[in-house]
Amino acid sequence: GAGGAGGEGDKAGGNSVVIFKRGDATPFTRRVTFRRREAFELEATYEDDPVMPLQEHAPRVVGKYRVSGVTDAPGEEGGEGAPKIRVYFDHDTDGCFSVTSAQQLVEVPAAAAAAAAGDKDKAAADAPPPP
Numbered sequence: 866g867a868g869g870a871g872g873e874g875d876k877a878g879g880n881s882v883v884i885f886k887r888g889d890a891t892p893f894t895r896r897v898t899f900r901r902r903e904a905f906e907l908e909a910t911y912e913d914d915p916v917m918p919l920q921e922h923a924p925r926v927v928g929k930y931r932v933s934g935v936t937d938a939p940g941e942e943g944g945e946g947a948p949k950i951r952v953y954f955d956h957d958t959d960g961c962f963s964v965t966s967a968q969q970l971v972e973v974p975a976a977a978a979a980a981a982a983g984d985k986d987k988a989a990a991d992a993p994p995p996p
Contacts, residue, residue: 882897883912884897884909884954884956884962885956885962887914887917889956891956891957891958891960892955892956892957892958893955893956894953894954894955894956894965895953895954895956896951896952896953896954897951897952897954898949898950898951898952898970899949899950899952900946900947900948900949900950901932901935901947901948901950902935902937902947902948903935903937904931904932904933904934904935905931905932905935905950906929906930906931906932907929907930907931907932907952907964908926908928908929908930909926909927909928909929909930909954909962909964910925910926910927911925911927927962928962928963928964930964932950932952932964932967934969935948935950935969936948936969948969948970948971948972949969949970949972950967950968950969950970951967951968951969951970952964952966952967953965953966953967
């Protein structure tokens with residue numbers, strides 16, 4: 866069957882992501898980006914599949930995962946909102962599903978990125994030629 870993941874409170878809002886579908890090649894890793902201001906939980910479940918439904922009392926939950934260490938980045942309030950958290954999901958050749966890592970992305974304003982690139986160019990120009 867297919868599997869998906871949703872964040873804390875996502876089911877009420879209908880917010881879920883299909884991570885793998887029936888017939889997808891394995892092994893694979895998928896990356897999903899969430900916007901969150903604090904630690905959150907993900908719940909991976911089997912998706913409803915009319916072709917091959919689960920038995921009536923079979924558990925739908927594949928696993929529950931907690932993503933912690935999330936910090937609210939300064940200056941994010943006026944932009945698109947909460948910081949981006951990138952979560953990596955693995956599906957191995959044995960059919961095991963897992964969350965392998967999560968990382969908070971730091972968004973660098975375009976002006977700061979351009980200044981940093983300029984500093985690298987200047988440093989390269991000032992460097993002595995190789996022997």
